[in-house]
Amino acid sequence: MSISIQSIHKTFGTYTALDDISLEVPDGSLTALLGPSGSGKTTLLRIVAGLEMADPGSGRILFHGNDVSDVTAGKRGVGFVFQHYALFPHMTIAQNIAFGLDVMPREQRPKRAEIRERVGELLRLVRLEGLDKRRPNELSGGQRQRVALARALAIRPKVLLLDEPFGALDAQVRKELRRWLRQFHDEINLTTLFVTHDQEEALELADQVVVMRNARIEQTGTPQDIYDEPRTSFVYEFLGEVNKLPDGRYIRPHEIELRFAAEEGVDVTGRVSHLFVAGPFARVSVSPEHGRRGELEVWASRDQVEEMALANGDVIGLHFPNVKKPG
Amino acid sequence: MHHRSSTTESAPVRWLLIGLALLALSLFLLLPLLAVFVEALRRGTDVFCAALVSPSALSAVRLTLTAAAVSVPLNTVFGLAAAWAVTKHQFRGRALLLSLIDLPFAVSPVIAGLVWVLLFGAKGWFGPWLADHDIRIIFELPGIILATVFVTFPFVARELIPLMEAQGNDQELAAVTLGASGWQMFRRITLPNIKWGLLYGVLLCNARAMGEFGAVSVVSGHIRGKTNTLPLHIEVLYNEYQFSAAFACATLLGLLALLTLGLKSAVEQFTHQRASGRI
Numbered sequence: 001m002s003i004s005i006q007s008i009h010k011t012f013g014t015y016t017a018l019d020d021i022s023l024e025v026p027d028g029s030l031t032a033l034l035g036p037s038g039s040g041k042t043t044l045l046r047i048v049a050g051l052e053m054a055d056p057g058s059g060r061i062l063f064h065g066n067d068v069s070d071v072t073a074g075k076r077g078v079g080f081v082f083q084h085y086a087l088f089p090h091m092t093i094a095q096n097i098a099f100g101l102d103v104m105p106r107e108q109r110p111k112r113a114e115i116r117e118r119v120g121e122l123l124r125l126v127r128l129e130g131l132d133k134r135r136p137n138e139l140s141g142g143q144r145q146r147v148a149l150a151r152a153l154a155i156r157p158k159v160l161l162l163d164e165p166f167g168a169l170d171a172q173v174r175k176e177l178r179r180w181l182r183q184f185h186d187e188i189n190l191t192t193l194f195v196t197h198d199q200e201e202a203l204e205l206a207d208q209v210v211v212m213r214n215a216r217i218e219q220t221g222t223p224q225d226i227y228d229e230p231r232t233s234f235v236y237e238f239l240g241e242v243n244k245l246p247d248g249r250y251i252r253p254h255e256i257e258l259r260f261a262a263e264e265g266v267d268v269t270g271r272v273s274h275l276f277v278a279g280p281f282a283r284v285s286v287s288p289e290h291g292r293r294g295e296l297e298v299w300a301s302r303d304q305v306e307e308m309a310l311a312n313g314d315v316i317g318l319h320f321p322n323v324k325k326p327g
Numbered sequence: 328m329h330h331r332s333s334t335t336e337s338a339p340v341r342w343l344l345i346g347l348a349l350l351a352l353s354l355f356l357l358l359p360l361l362a363v364f365v366e367a368l369r370r371g372t373d374v375f376c377a378a379l380v381s382p383s384a385l386s387a388v389r390l391t392l393t394a395a396a397v398s399v400p401l402n403t404v405f406g407l408a409a410a411w412a413v414t415k416h417q418f419r420g421r422a423l424l425l426s427l428i429d430l431p432f433a434v435s436p437v438i439a440g441l442v443w444v445l446l447f448g449a450k451g452w453f454g455p456w457l458a459d460h461d462i463r464i465i466f467e468l469p470g471i472i473l474a475t476v477f478v479t480f481p482f483v484a485r486e487l488i489p490l491m492e493a494q495g496n497d498q499e500l501a502a503v504t505l506g507a508s509g510w511q512m513f514r515r516i517t518l519p520n521i522k523w524g525l526l527y528g529v530l531l532c533n534a535r536a537m538g539e540f541g542a543v544s545v546v547s548g549h550i551r552g553k554t555n556t557l558p559l560h561i562e563v564l565y566n567e568y569q570f571s572a573a574f575a576c577a578t579l580l581g582l583l584a585l586l587t588l589g590l591k592s593a594v595e596q597f598t599h600q601r602a603s604g605r606i
Contacts, residue, residue, distance in 0.1 A: 051500055073503045080504040086497035090519040100505035103515070148501075155505055 001064040001158040001191050002027040003048060009058035010043055017043040018054070019215040025159075025193055025208070027064075030185050032202035033195045035212035036238070041195045042163055044212075048193060049161050050076045063158060079152030079190075083164040085144045087136040093147055094119050094132035100155035122150040125184075142173040153188075162194035166201065178205055199239050203227060211235050243296050245320075253299040257319040258284065258308065266317030270296065275312055277302055284310065286318060363581050367574035378564075378572035379579070386552045387560035388579070393468065394543075394556060395536040398475040402532050406483025407525070411517075413484075414491040415499065428484045431477055439477050440545025443470055466548030471556065474542035479535045486528030490521055523598040527591060534587040538580055 003025035010018040018040045025031045033041040046052040048061055050073035060069045068076050087096050095102075097119045101110055110118065123129050126146040136144055145165060152160065165181070166174045182205050185192055196202050202209050203223040211218040211226065211234075219231045230236040236250045243251050261269045273295060274285035282305040284298040296318065310316065336344070368375055378384060409428055413421060431439060445451050447464040457464060464470045498520070502512040518525075540558040547554040555563060557576060564573035 049504060051504065073500075074506040074508075076504075078504060080501065082497045082501060084497060086501040088498060088501075088516060088519075099502070099507070099515075103502075103505065103507040103511045151501075151505070 002062075003159055003191060003193065004062040004065070005044070005048065005059070006062065007059035008044070008047060008061070009055045010040075010047060010052070011055055016215050018047070020059075021215075021217060022059075023210060023217065023220065025191060027191055028189045029207045030182070030192045030194070030205060031208040031210060032206035033193065033210050033212060034197070034199060034202040034238075035218075036197055038214075039212040040215045041197075041212045045161050045163055045193060045195050048159075049073055049078050049080050051080070077155070077158045079149075079155065079157035079160045081145070081148045081152050081160070081162045081165050083167045085136070085141075085148045085168075087144055087147060087151070089136050091135075092132065093123075093128070093134050093136070093139070096136065096147060097122055097151045097154050099151060118154060122154055125153070125188075126150045140173075141169045142177050145169065145177065153190075157190070160190045160192040162192065164195055164197070166196075166198075174201075181205065203239070211238065213238075241297055244294075251320050253283075253297040255321065256296065256298045257321065258298060258300050258304060258310075259317040259319050260308070261315050261317040263317055265319050267320045268296070268318045269315060270318065272310060272312055272314045272316060275305070275310060277305065282310075286316065289315070360581055360584075363574055363577045366570060367578045369574075370571045374571050375575045378569075378575035381572070383552045383555065384560060384572075384576055387555045387557045387576070390468070390471070390555065391537050391557040394471050394475045395533055397472050398479055398536050399529060399533050401476055402479050402536075403483050403525070403529055405480060406485075406487060406528060406532075409484040410487035410491050413488055415496050425488075428481055428488075431480050436478055436539065436541030437545060440474050440542035443473050443477075443546050447473075465546055466550065466554060468554070470546035471543050471554065474546045475536050475539055478539050478542045479532045482532035482535060483525065483528035486524050486531070487521055490524040491517075494520055523594055527594050530587050530591055530594070534583060537583055 003023075005021055005023040005025075008018055008021045010016075021040070021044060033044060035041045043052060047054050050068070050071060054061075054069070060067050062068065063076070073080075088099065091099070094116075098115050101115045101118065104110075119132065120129075123132060126149055128143060128146055128150070131139065131143070131147075136147065139147065145168075149165075166177055169177065178201055194205075203226070206223060208220065209223050209226045210220045213234050219226060219235050221229075226235065227239055230239060230250075233244075233248075233250065236242050237244075241253050243253065243256070245251065259266050268286075268288050269290075270286040270288040272284060273287045274283075276283045280302050282300045282302050284300060284305065286296045286298060288294075288296060298318065308316070335341070409424070412418075413425055413428075444465055446453055447457060447470065448454055449458065449465070451465075464473065498516050499512050502516045507515065538558060539556075540562070543556055544559055544562075547556065547559055549555060549559055549563060551560075551563065557580060561573050561576045561580075564570075564576065
């Protein structure tokens, strides 16, 4: 089911959290809301969920063309997953997952056997078979987040909303769970909107990335578009390491080519101030000569660095192919 | 090899500190409690029992139980509502409400009693109107209940606010997105999370409701067998030099205190075990 966000405003007192936000989330897509803290991404997610209301008279939220702006959170049919899981500590895993079914009005509520079956199905889906009788505090962070996901899916939501779903996990689990979520999404094909401040996560996971800053959308596009064609300097800087040239142009560390100082096509010469080799990669910091301030970061292959016999203090040349200047 | 952590004092200092603490504890807490029981039984169990079953004592016990039975449930509801409002919502005047909850702790109980006399007494603001409609509050049960409710208001709220603040409201919001109604959310999510804190607050509230002296003293009028609560009854007996009877009745309050402490530590132990995941 598609989500359509149409000119939403949200203020808290004098603070503007969202300033005229419009966004289309296509049916079955996985869309990332990416931005630093305070950019308004979580507020937008909560407004889509109905946990927060947009300013009166400001705009509309449509699910599959139907206006849900005045529908309460409980009736919108959204699955919401919180950063810190928000599992119910006094219930077992099975009871947690069954909660949304248990609280249905009597006439809609599935029979006990059906609920049990559905819980078993969901536990298999999130690969936590056999943990149904445990309590949340007996599970690891990654497991808890998958329980939270299963709980959200139990009510067969029309859209899935994830608020920094991997934010509380350590790096290793984070990566695993990220890959898993992508596969999982491809299996169940549920329109999903998730919030993150981690550009790597957004680029790796999403079909569509929405970069937000200061209550506004900076750019919307596929991960490729956003990375290759950043429209503003903010997007450029936010999407990973980048060198800002004195004339306002940007170039990413892997785009800079290392050459000998006397070679042709050298744009800048400089002295190697720091050299760090890890596995097949090398990170080279270069201080430009001729009084220019700031170091340039270059990512090269280990082979090239060894071939050139590069060492700290060497003077080398840098070549900048197709340097862009954001609009 | 037994290692001593760097924050531990040497043995003599440790024993000195423990000794001082025990001495202070016995001097200020155990000795008075012991004195109550010794004095109560000084003239034999007959006098002790007679004091407890005298009509005025029984009436005082009844009144105390009635006042507690009304004010404790009321303050449980008020406390829950106040804690809910303060911790789950942001609104104008939130800070003011927080300070108002503490007002009964800050103000002298005598003032708390006098306020009701000023409002509802014969010469008070609403006195003439109440007299016209034949409603009596001061020197009657309603006055005693009002004073007790006022004095014991903060106990439940104060116990719950830090607890609910620490828990945040993600769990409640999760329940809402899963389709729970307000009542389902409260009963199935909020209440289980705060039940031990709530019980703890109710226990303290009850202990104070039964033991309150100052505020109740002002509004009761000390009519023996009618508006004397247990603490007031004890005072009357004491002033009449019936020391054994006074202390006999005081043992009831002493036992209440011991019972409250026992239950309180049982609740604490239980919550601690739950927190460490053993239950």
